[in-house]
Each structure stands twice: as C-alpha cells, then as structure tokens.
Amino acid sequence: MRAPLWAAMAAVLFTGSILAGDAAAAQRETRIPQAAVDAAGELRERALASDLGFKITESLTTEVGPRLAGSEADARAVAWAQAKFRELGFDKVWTEPVTFPKWQRRSEHAEVLGASAQPLRLTALGGSPGGTVEGEVVRFADLAALEAAPAGSLAGKIAFVDYVMQRAKDGAGYGPGGRVRGRGPSAAIRAGAAGFLMRSAGTDSHRMPHTGITRFDEGLTPVPSAALSAPDADQLARLTARGATRVRVALDCGWDGQATSYNVIGEIRGKGKPDEVVIIGGHLDSWDQGTGAIDDAAGVGLTMAAAKLIGQSKLRPARTVRVIAFANEEQGLYGGKAYADKHAADVRKHQIGAESDFGAGRIYAYSSSAPDYAQAADKQIADALAPLGIEHTPGKGGPGPDIGPFAAKGLAWARLAQDGSDYFDYHHTPDDTLDKIDPKALAQNVAAYAVFAYLAASADGDFGSAPKQVSPPEE
Template identity: 80%
Template sequence: MRMMPLLLALALGSICGVTHAQEVRRETVIPAAALDTATQLRQTALASDLGYRITESLTTEIGPRLAGSEADARAVAWAKAKFEQLGYDKVWTEPVTFPKWERRSESAHVLGANAQPLVLTALGGSPGGTVEAEVVRFADLAALEAVAAGSLAGRIAFIDQKMERARDGSGYGASSRVRSRGPSAAIRAGAAGYLMRSAGTDSHRMPHTGITRFDDGLTPVPSAALSVPDADQLTRLLALGHPIRVRMALDCGWNGEATSYNVIGEMTGSTLPDEVVLIGGHLDSWDAGTGAIDDAAGVGLTMAAGKLIGDLPTRPARTIRVVAFANEEQGLHGGIAYAKAHADRIRQHQIAAESDFGAGRIYGFDTSAPEHAKAAAAQIAQALAPLGIAYTPGEGSPGPDISPFARDGVAWANLRQDGTDYFDLHHTPDDTFDKIDPEALAQNVAAYAVFAYLAAAAEGDFGRAAGGKD
C-alpha cells in the first residue's frame, strides 16, 4: 500500500508531461465588451471622411510617387508629418534601398503606307533605346515561348493577350506574366524589341505600365505596353496582310541606387504594447497618374483606421501599427526590408493586413488564423457582416508587402475589395483622385478599423512564426 502514493505521483507526472509537451493552446476569443466597442467604432468610421481626406492630401500635395524620385522623398516627409498630425503615439522611418529606374520619354509610330502614332508606355525596368523593325504578333505568351531561338532576329515581338475582367482580379495573373516573362521570351527568339497589349480591362487610350524582369544572361531590349485600343489597331494593321514596321523610342533605364523609407506610425496598446497588429498600404506609385487607387487609398484608409482606434476612450490591449511601405511597385522592396528589419521581433506581430487593391467596397474576409483562433476570426467576420462583408475562409491570401513576413509565419488577414474596374485604371494616367468613391472608402476604413481593433483586443493569439525569435 505504501507504493500507491509513489505510483500516483508518477502517473500524474506522466500526464502532466504529456500535456506540457503537447502545449495545448486555449481558444482565442474576443470579449463581449470589445465587440460592443467595435459596433460603435464601425458607425463612427462610416460617418467619417478622414480616409478620403488623407487620400486627397497625398494625391494632391505629392502627386505621382515613382520610387526613388524627388516626389517619393516628399511623400516620405508627407507621411511622417501626417502620422504626427493625426496624433499617433510613435512615428518613425526605416530605410529601404533599391535600384533606381527612371522614365524620361517614350513614343512609337507605325511607318510606311499606314503611318500613324501608337500610344505606349515603357515597362518598368526596360532599357532605353530606339528600335525600328517589322512586328510579329503572338496571340499569347505560350505562343511566343514556343518559337525557335533566333527566329525573330531583328524584329519586334508583340503579344496580344487579352485580360479578363473579374471582381477578384483573377485575370491579372496571366496578364502580369506576359509583362514579366514576355521580354525574356522575345530576347531568346532574337527580337530587337518587345510590345504587349496592356495588362488592363479598359478600352481607353491609356497604356498600363508595371515592372518587368529580364532573365540572367540575357541582354535586355526596349520593352513597352500598348494601350488596349492601340493593341487592337496594331492587330488590324497586321491583318492587312503586308509587313508592318514600327519605330519605338524609349528614353528610360536604371540609374544607380536610391534609398526611400518605410514610414511607420503606432497607437500604443493599453496592456500588451509590445504585441502588434499591423495594417498598411504602399506609399510609392507609378508615374503616369497620381496613384490614387494604387495605393494612396490604401495608405489613407489604414492611417484613418489607426487614428479612429487611437481616439477610443479605452485602447485595445495590443498596439496598432500602420506602415506606409516603400517601393512595392518594383519588387516589394519595402515589405522585404520590413521583414528583415523586424526578423528578431517577428513573434510580436499578432496578425497583419494590407490594402492594395484599390478603393472598391470590401466584400469578403479571410484569415490564415490557425485552428485555435478560428473562433476569434468568426467573431471578427460577424462584426464585419453589417458592412456587407461575407466570411470566405480559404479564398484569400496576404497582401503583397505582407507576404515576406507572412512567409516567416505571421498570421494574415485579407479584406477583399471589389476590383471589377480596378484594372481599368491600374498603372495608367487615369489613376487619379476623382476615381475614389467617398462612401466606398469609408466602408473600407470601417472594415479595417473593426478588424484591427478586434484583433488587438482578442484574448489569446493568432498563431506564431515557427522560426521566429522571442
């Protein structure tokens, strides 16, 4: 009988050991009081025009913000001043260095019996140069990639692949590959230049720019996108049955390095200030328009959401961090730099969301939250439902600048905007402030404010980075 206490102790120790080894997590939930506050916050945000006014300020006072340009530097100063003006508790910048690409001028003309101008824009990353050559049309990227090496020697390759319109922007993937892979395919075929139908869904004479890449070992050639009507016109000219020669002249190219900055503002949490809920957008834009939908709206609405949370009588437990990322357009440079700069504090990031798909109404919500946090995700979704936002598990993905640290294990949320007409404007001169719908933007502000507040008020976590450091 004297053995029983020892056996019992061993048994209990074994049970406790198993429990400790498994580290069973308690379910993350959001307190009822926080849900009540979120209802009030939602109404306040819907009645506010703050996000609209911030977006107006950036697009009006700064205008286009090509990464590394003088305007980009003014945008950094603007963002820092705006965070301070809005009353953020802490505001700072973090450097982001990258190759500097410049656009100076561009033109194109059909030569010969059908002489006429064409409207195009150089792809970001294209070298400058003038090419005068016969044009060869390909219906899609696969057709160009299938031709024999050297078969286009001295000619201009033209891909006429159309982009399909979709609310979720799903047609962009295939069209963006035409932009990123097409030039290298043209070079392998021996082409002296590259043209593509713009990655866009509009019918305006507004070409869509965007970054391209050239595979290692290839000598880059002048590469540009035609406006959709000009791509159609060139296709009709080629259908006449005789050779069509085009002269394209691009004055652009890489010019050393530049340093810009991620601009960061924080509203400090009340009881867990070292834990962070991150939201944001990217500060840079292409140079043709004033970067309103891409992505002044994202910066404006997340700045406004953070401000509204900061103004609450009682702050949520965790800190709200808003980031205006540098140089997203040319390769996610700001997001990558942020991930590197905060690698040793990655576990402090609870969850992150980025707005970089225009200013259309948000219609869907998803998150990568693990099993133990799904109840909290469902509570957030319920709080978003009055805004017309459906819970769509499994349909989202992290925003562009969020993706580098999402790969490090940070949980992400996706508030999916209606992008039906986003690619009518994307990367064109038509991306201007007048395209912003104030009521739709207010709905975005409300959604981001509710999401960020509830995530910051949750009891429990949204998952941790497997390889992160404490």
C-alpha cells in the first residue's frame, strides 16, 4: 500500500535532517592536520636532545632559591620569571596581581621531657599559629581515630596522629596523608587538645619533616600544629607505648597581614588564531625549606622550555601557547583561582590547559577531558606521545591543581602523568633540591609538553572549553 504524501515528505525531511546532522557532526569533529603531526615528530626529537628545561630549572633554584609566597624571595622570583621569559624571546610577557594572607616561619623546636628527654625534629604546618605548648602526648593511629575522640577528652594534651602514608606511582597515598594535615588540627581542637602533631605526609625515612598548609575550621581557636619527621614519629610512638610521655613544642610563626604577588605569563603567539590559547605552566612559589626544585621549579622550567621550542618550529601553530608561572599555589591555589576568575569570560578562547606540578619523573600516561567530537584529535596527540613511552589512558586522572579552578568553570584539561614513586620522599622538605632531578627525565617532560601544546594549538576544532560549572575529577 502506497504511503500518503505527507508521510513521504516527512520521511524525506527526516532523512535530510539526519544527513545534515551527520554533516554538521563531521564538520565539527576536531582533528589535527597531518603537517602539524609531522612537525610534532621533529619537535619531539629536538626537545629530547635539549637541556633547556634543566637550565631554566637550575637558574630558578640557584638564583632565587626557596620562594615562600609573600616573601622577599617570592618577589625576586617574579622578577626572575619576567626576565627569563624575555631572555627566551617570548612574544608577550606580563603579570597579573594575586593577593593573599601572608604566613611566616621564624623558628621551631620540640623536645621530649622527663626521664627520656631528647630533641624531636619537626616543622610547623603552614597556617599554624606560633606559641609554646607542653603536655602529655596521646597517639592516634589515623585521622578517623582522632575525629572519634570525645569533646574535652584531650584537654591540656597534645594530639599525635601517626598515620603512615603509602607510596604510589600516581601519588594516590597523598590524599589520606594530606587529609591528616588539613583536618587533623581542627579535630584535635574539638577534642580539647592544646597542640597537634602528625607524622609527616611523606614516604621517606629521613629525618626531614614535611611541611604543608593546614586549615582551622571556623569558630575554633587555632593551636600550634606541626609535622614530625618519620624517624621522630617512630620514636615518639615507641615512647608513648612505654607510658605517659610529655613533650614541649615551641613554634615562632604565624599570619602577618596581606601580601600581593603575581601570576607571570609569557606567550608564543599563534600564526592564524593568536587570540585563542593553549595554557601550560607550573607554580612559581615554593615552601621555604628546600629550594623548591621538584615542587615546582621543574614545572616552570619544563613548560617555559616547551613553549620556547614550539616558537622555534618552522611551522608555527595557529593558536598561541601561553605559559603561566602561577603565584602561591602552596597555601591555597591563589594564583590558579585568580587566573580563573579574571579569564572566566574568555573560557572559549582557551583551547585546553595542562599543568606540571608533580615533580620531574618521566611522564607515563596521557588523558584529557576531550568530548566525543574531539576524540580523534586526542588520539592523534596520544599517538605522537607514544614514542616517549607515554600510554593513552582515557578517562583517568584530572587537571593539575592550578588548572582545577578554571576547569571547574569549563576549561578543557589534559593530564600528563609523571612517575611520582619517589616524589613524596622530598616533597615539602629541605631535601627538595636540584640534585633530585634527572636531566634526561626532565627532557622527556619537555618533549611531552611541547608535543601536546603544539598539536592542541594546531587543531582544526576545539577540545570542549565552554562556560559551565563542572566538578572535574581530582588529579
């Protein structure tokens, strides 16, 4: 039986809409031109043979050293970054102000009192108030045990959380370890404690305590809070197992008004779409104990080097490669938040972003938030990274810390996962120094970031950046 005319017309219209939709989808599919893919191979080999990333990292750690946010050295680091971008020949260099509370460390001491009197090696947690406290130590195996302590049960005592952080290639053990540092002091105060001690959030056995920022819940009066080195935590655990143990902790540190530092930004301008950008970078500040080599001079050095090498390519990418040396990541992602707020209206102009803030170990995996229509380009990037020993791991990981606030506003992100097996041996300690960086591993990082940024900047189409509120997965 012949279909009515209206049905035939509807069928034609429906078929036409499908074909039009297919054509639109095909037109929208993001791909990378073969000429750019070929150029990326040459760029990869140049980067592997270059020591530029190491030279930049050496310059920052030697000429500036530790760079506590808001300090005089932090200001020198800002000046260093501007001068280095210009020395490297970046097309545009500027700063954007970032304001935050200023915390200072002056001195720290601790000792066991009584028959087993002896010194303890510790360091104040960032954000801790100063003061001297003395009291009996109460040991807790983990954060949950401390949080279960009844109110008032630790009156006049010092809480000690003896949680042992686990080593992992992807740094997964840092989550539980970091929560002890972030939530432990407030839990101790709610139980009535006069002070807080923790086994450092680290994986080493050296007598070097790990610092890091902590927070105090609103309405609580902060108490002196510090981290013990692993051997000192072991020693204190043995002493408390033998009976009541008294400790004196004396910290001279605390908040001191406001400070302003700067995100320092350099660009290698694109040839066809210079107002659209791929962002890469690391954070410029560090803690004050070591020279901030793996955390995060390496991230600044390798991304500066990657962009410089892109600028030397015969075939420049269409989009601009923007390198950001973020301010004050360590005490609360202040630089990343400031950048996200300032540039939120231009999120569509940001093709994709990636941050290096996990040391200088070899990159072993790549993933991104690319939507379905950009999967072909994402695989092209992954294929270009494969000769570096980098596996494509779709659906895994998340954005770097300073990229996170912008990713929450809709920025597309990529993850170039570094091997962090030994990262937490040195993280936030006096041992975070240049000798912990393998120049060949750092060159592999430079090559990976150069290939990623170059190809993303060369793509025909986008990677999904758009104004929206999302909850990106945590790195």
